Amino acid sequence: MELFLLAGFPALMAAVVFLLRQDRLRKIILFLTSLVHLFVTISFWQGPRDVQFNPFLGFDAASQLVLTLVSILFFVVSIYLIGYLKEKRRRSNGIFMGCLLCLLSTMTLVTMSRHMGLLWIAIASTTLLSAPLINYYRKPRGIEATWKYLLISSLGIALGLLGTLFLAISAAPVKTIFLADILDNAALLSPSWLKLSVIFLLVGYGTKMGLAPMHTWKPDAYGEAPAPVGALMSGAVTACAFLAVCRVAQICFHAGLQRFVSPIFILLGILSMGIAAIFIMGQKDFNRMLGYSSVEHMGILALGIGLGGGAVWASLFHAVNNAFAKGLIFLVSGNLYQGFRSKKVENIQGVIHRFPVTGIFLILGFIVLIGFPPFGIFYSELLILKEAVTAQRYLAAFFYVLFLSVIFFGYSGVILRMALGRPTEDTPVTAKKENFFMIAPLVILLGVLFFSGVFVPGPFYDLLDEASALLGGR
Amino acid sequence: MGIRILLHIMVVVILSPLLLGITGKTKAFLVGRWGPPLLQPYYDIGKLFRKGNVYSTTTTWIFQAAPVVSMAAVLVSAIFVPFGSLKAPLPFFGDIILFAYLYGLARFFMIIAALDTGSSFEGMGASREAAFSCLAEVVLFLDFIILALLSKSLVLSEMVEGNILSSWQLFGPAILLAGVSYFLVLLAENARIPVDDPATHLELTMVHEVMVLDHSGWDLAYILYGSAIKLFVLGALFVNILVPFHGLPPVMQTIVFWAGMIVLAVGLGIVESCMARLRLNQVPQLLIGAFVFALVGLLVVLIKGV
Amino acid sequence: MSLFLSSLFILCLGAFLLVLLTRSRAMSGLIFLGTLIPGCLLGAAAALGVLIHRAPIDHRLNLRMPAGEFYLGVDPLSAFFLLTITILFLSAGVYGYGYLKSDKERNLSVHYALYHAALISLMLVVTAKNAVLFLVAWELMALSSYFLIMFHDEKKAVREAGYLYLIVTHTGTFCLWVMFLLMARQSGSMDFDQMALASFPLPLAGALFILGIIGFGVKAGFIPLHIWLPHAHPAAPSHISAVLSGVMIKMGVYGLMRTILIIKDFPEWCAVTLLLIGMISGVGGVLYALGQHEIKKLLAYHSVENIGIITLGLGTGLWGQICHNEFAALIGYAGAFLHVFNHAVFKGLLFLSAGSLIRSTRTGEIDRLGGLLKRLPWTGHLFLIGALAICGLPLFNGFVSEWLVYRALFEGMFHFELNGIALSSLAVISLALIGGLAAACFAKAFGAIFLGNSRSIDITHVTENSVLMCVPMAVLGGICVWIGLFPAVMVSFALGAAATMTSSPISSATEGVIIAPLLTAVLVLSILIGTIAILTLLKRTAMKFLPVEKAQTWGCGYAMPTSRMQYTAASFAQPLLQIFRNVLDYRVKGNRPKEYFPEEGEVSSRVTDAAEDxxxxxxxxxxxxxxxxxxxxxxxxxxxxxxxxxxxxxxxxxxxxx
Amino acid sequence: MWLDLALILIVCLGVVILGSSRLGTMIQLFAAQSLVLSATPLLVHPGKHAVVMTMGTLILKVFLMPNLLSWAIRHVSIRREVQPLVGYGKTLMLGGFLMGVAFWISFRLELPVRETSNLLVPCAFSVVMVGFLLLVSRFKAITQVIGYLVMENGIFLFALLLLEKTPLLVEMGILLDIFVGVLIMGIVVNHINQEFGSASTVNLTNLRD
Incomplete structure (x- = not known):
């Protein structure tokens, strides 16, 4: 029954939404499905960690972690959408809502899939479903972003498919590529095919996750996508991609390829942070900067997995915090766009004094993104550095710290210049007051961030410990 | 101990203008004049005590407090310096720092009093005074370092008494260099000829004189008296440093000390009559020269093994 | 420990209430003072308790932080800093309340809440016994002080200054991250106590020292890393810059001391570097201050100078520790500790009086002020007390701590071997130079602002500020005089703290040997005050019988002297800057009047900050x-x-x- | 032996697509290549499973997708491909070089290939490389879609290696996904055409830093 509620129900609702006429009804359905989804996910927390519905679908600690993260974020975005889509639009948002609901079900599928082939299908469908979401405004730049997003991610998916095929070939003696079977008799896998498949999988799912050389679609896609879509993609979809990459790492750990794969992860991590550092510095467009910030945080995740040990725990912790932080900052950028009707940094000024609540949340978002203490990202960045220092990878630690400080230059240069000061006369400020639906999600996200960073509840700790044990960390 | 302090201060108060008198007499004698009587400074100060005061409207209480504070600071600094057989009444470990900073206090108040009058001439004098005194203070401290290294103690009287005949064989050059650089500091601190001309009235060239341009009556008297005491105290310290009389019996010490003071006064007169005032941007070079002398002295002490 | 925890609780409560109550202004002011005063007093009481009994107390809260744990402890070292923090934050807070009361259009409760947050984070930095908690408090301090600086965020210069401050401190903090993690790797745990038990090989200690110098040096303001100080202080409102330069840069010193306490044995070149940094920062700071003609920038550079003096004390202390000369180490650290407290007090006093000066005359440019002592008696006299104290002149607290540092340096000269003596004498010379230059600089500042006539602004309607601003200043001035005349109490506290640094209990004999000369010095100072009293009495009685008139200042016969002919701060500093021009980048520009009847000419001089440019x-x-x-x-x-x-x-x- | 012939034929057709400039011919060439491709499962090891695979590929890649693409061409009314990134001659040379790299890699990796021919892995790699080159070097959106499909054919060749292992459901899922992918690409090409008046991606470059 829960399986249907989690995966099937949203898809069904998507079909219903396609048929409906009025926009308001669609929004309510969206809100209700996300609420149901959230309740079911929470209900799984009490139950045992490893649940097996059928050979293809099941839960383990890591997937439950990502599923909770996805459903909380989706629920918050659904509330935000009620306020966001208020003003009238010529074209009905049927396709938009339908794709969103399908996206929810495919993301649930990704977390639940125990078969590598099924995992690939779910990832591929999340990509295809998010393409129309980016193109909501039908503006030339939006179309260009969608085209680039489609092309690059479909190349990534193709490479992922090749990787899965190579994995299947290497798992020939095992006869199936169920995750459980591969992990149990990992020794039987033929090493050379496995290495080839790991490389192709890493590049494929790395493109989906937005790691360095394959990140080029991210700034365009997040720059042009509407804010809630940006929040969902940067928070939830990348988390699912990260889960897929974790599965690959899990396989490598079980097959004893630790020494083979960790240099690749570290290279990807440092490269992503380097690229992000270059592009955040002096960025002109706020949403593009958030795209690069997502590249940076994915780099930190990859670096954490690469370093192993305590850093795996830290990168999972970071994934959770990053998802909520990205959600928060993207929704804030949505409010900014509603208020200032522009994404350019120079004509958004003095947000604190023009829209006090959004201004405060903008600064809080900055504090969370930068990794200031009360929130979780500070601890995860510190732990990753601790692991780098104890594992005596001084070069990686040096670059890690260097890029973190350059990125800090970039962020504070952009966000603080926007938040403080006074709105200049020519800033095109619409006389709109901030409406409730666009503030409530920010408050919820901040609350969740506060609990995931400062007073970390007990069960959340155990989930993290089990998930990191799964992936070969301490 | 209170009586010895009073005795010490009485000696300083009574005898210090005499030093100025002797210098004035030697300067006049060298140019063939009889010059003013020996007690001329006493007459000047006495005259000023009987005169009324004129206060500028722009000045505040600081203008009147500065002469008093500078006189008192200089008087109190006399307690640390032994005069021949008269031992310093109140020595304590680290009194050279209080000694130097008391002069700093006096100088600080004189400078802000000069700025208080709000005239450009006093300001000129104040800024020059501030500039030169910074360098002079550094040289003074370097001399104290040499003495401290020689005597291994921070009490001024012990530092000076350690300088007996035997120490001259080993550290003769160091003490000589310290003495010479100290003499140059003496000239700079008391506005004697090479640094500043006490007798001139051309404002643009003066340093000390122009700072006291606006003072009158009792304030001017205190300032004159204070500068006389300052010359006396620093001179006494100079004599203590240079003349190794501390090993002799007390009676001989007093005789040699006072003879030294007179020789110092005469020496000052000679220096002033055969040298002209230096240009203002050359005075720092003079003080840097004194600093180098002291530095060489320090190196000698270090090499000789402290 | 309960005292300290209750003060933390009250402050947190206050901050929380202030955040909620952003609407009503009267209430927020009341809550601010209502929580600040008890909080600070309780904190000070806790610190005094530890200082007097010299027994460390600590507390472990079972709050699960991802990496470290919530472990607080107050030992004499942190108690001394805690005392400084509480006293200064209390007086600056009361002053700030008075300063901001008349500011109608700004939302003050957020500012007050941030003030509380800064205070709490500072108290946590000082008492944290766990590296992660220390880093958390350190970053919170940087963040809350950033937003405090950004009070006047409509001005572009303020935003630039805040941006520079945040970047420089944050990059410095990364060095601290690496340092603490290396120490944790060596000792296996994040707690300072375990770290203190571990033994650090010399090369590792050297590397940690360098990281510490960079990380803490950025906060403390050592010369090459001080660039944010002269920008942040003029930008912040004066009660914030008082707190910033009085206490917050001392956290850098505290951090350095804590690292020295943990690692204990260092290679000798570390003490040499500390002394060299002290000299360069001291002399460089005061020289740059001489060239500044904006009051708050001048005071900012003086903070750099005083940090230099503190580092001299620290350097000698460390050298004594390395050469196992307990006595020199003890005095060196005691001098550094006492100067930390003294500097916090008189620098706070100077910034607060500069603030009330700027509040009344709307400008901080020294060259446009003048003759304000008559209009602003309270501010003027308290500024004078602060100026005398900062120059280290005898009757005030600056002299006591500089005397201790001198004593430590001379102690070093007597007992260290050759290069020890050479460096200590170099340090004594530079300290003397610093003293002289500081006296010149503050004579310039005090003379140009408060004495003579007003140069360009009309000061007839300038009035003294509210009592709420003058009382804290008076309290700080009182503390300066009290320590100057009765130093025994504070010196014993400093010695107690220094004992924890050398981790060997000091016998009452050594304490006597250190404090006895100070008591005689106080005796001499009382004789000085007696003589001043007698001389003024003499003059007063004589003046009754002698004529006294008022007249125009004697301008050597010049008929119409105007107030613009007075010596300005720039002209006052010109001879000194001329002497040191090759050290400083001292540029004089402007077209001097050429023909016989020149219409207009102007000259301006500027000292550019070498490290920054x-x-x-x-x-x-x-x-x-x-x-x-x-x-x-x-x-x-x-x-x-x-x-x-x-x-x-x-x-x-x-x-x-x- | 028949298998090697088919593999070589697929690779040659790929190269011909790379060289051709008219969209119509490219679609027909792609259909031919997919036809040969659908024959290969039967050649490797005939069986019920292989028949289903062949039918799937035939329906999807030989009939459905080419018609869709030609509909898109007619709708978007573009006939001739504009000059590719580096000119036809050089693209072909580059194609040759990439095939060399593919062969070198598969030779160096000495992957244990069991009963099927040792030509399979290099050919699959080279078809993927050719598809990729087509994707990269052309400006017309439709040509890029065709390049993507040729790459899918290459991947399908790899799937032959484990024909009877992967369950049918997964196989069908993969084909379905590719089809949906192409469908959405077609829709987006349609939008591009409405917005920019031409389906060339030359003016799709104003999103930059």
Missing amino acids: FFFRPAFGFIKSLSAKLKVIQCGYTQWYLLYILIFLLMLLVWKMV
């Missing part, structure tokens, strides 16, 4: 231009993007498979 600005520009050049990667052509992926794939294949 020749290293940090170009470095920052280089990073920006590099990132602009590298932006070509995102060139817009999808084909190139796909090629990136293919090339990366082939590279991985070749690297990993072949």
